[in-house]
Amino acid sequence: MMDSMIAKVLVSAEEIDELTTRIAAKIDEDYSGRGDKRLVLLGILKGSVVFLGDLMRKLKTPHEIEFMKVSSYGAGTKSTGELKIHLDVTRSDLGDCDIIIVEDIIDSGRTLSHLVRYLKERGAVSVRTCTCLDKPSRREVDFSADYVGREIPDEFVVGYGLDYDEKYRMLPYVGVLAPEAYTGSAE
Ligand code: PRP
Numbered sequence: 731m732m733d734s735m736i737a738k739v740l741v742s743a744e745e746i747d748e749l750t751t752r753i754a755a756k757i758d759e760d761y762s763g764r765g766d767k768r769l770v771l772l773g774i775l776k777g778s779v780v781f782l783g784d785l786m787r788k789l790k791t792p793h794e795i796e797f798m799k800v801s802s803y804g805a806g807t808k809s810t811g812e813l814k815i816h817l818d819v820t821r822s823d824l825g826d827c828d829i830i831i832v833e834d835i836i837d838s839g840r841t842l843s844h845l846v847r848y849l850k851e852r853g854a855v856s857v858r859t860c861t862c863l864d865k866p867s868r869r870e871v872d873f874s875a876d877y878v879g880r881e882i883p884d885e886f887v888v889g890y891g892l893d894y895d896e897k898y899r900m901l902p903y904v905g906v907l908a909p910e911a912y913t914g915s916a917e
Contacts (some may be wrong), residue, residue: 750788770794785832829847
């Protein structure tokens with residue numbers, strides 16, 4: 731049943747199943763025969779966890795998981811271009827790792843462009859990026875992900891890991907939040 735605060739379903743559970751299957755198959759194709767390098771899916775907390783879990787179950791390629799929690803500062807703040815790291819990868823063998831950063835959504839592009847640079851500086855063998863959703867119309871820096879589930883318009887979306895005020899992450903689909911949900915008039 732659709733949550734009463736969801737105005738419409740943008741990406742159904744069925745479509746999510748299809749896009750995760752497609753991306754996992756492409757990753758399997760791209761990362762076969764890499765010798766003894768370790769494939770690491772790096773989930774960016776918190777939004778990516780549901781997507782990451784689905785990819786893990788669909789990938790045939792053996793892989794490991796790590797997590798980071800970060801926030802990027804947008805243009806107009808004192809720290810433009812900076813990445814604030816709240817939780818970092820502590821392992822010291824990134825020189826043996828092919829990394830795929832896993833995100834729920836790309837908006838300005840700042841988080842992923844900073845993270846790719848950061849992980850290369852840390853010595854990762856390779857760094858690719860994978861996002862479930864992409865809002866290209868919101869880009870502030872030139873960035874495109876290697877694996878994209880679905881481009882979406884600039885609407886306020888929640889579900890499948892994405893939140894509003896920490897709510898709605900558990901919905902099995904991506905929906906557009908009804909305006910009442912953030913104006914508070916229906917609660
Ligand atoms: C979201 C998303 C990305 C980032 C994308 O995280 O998960 O990490 O914003 O935005 P950008 O392309 O403009 O950098 P958020 O800060 O909402 O945290 P959450 O995943 O914990 O909800």
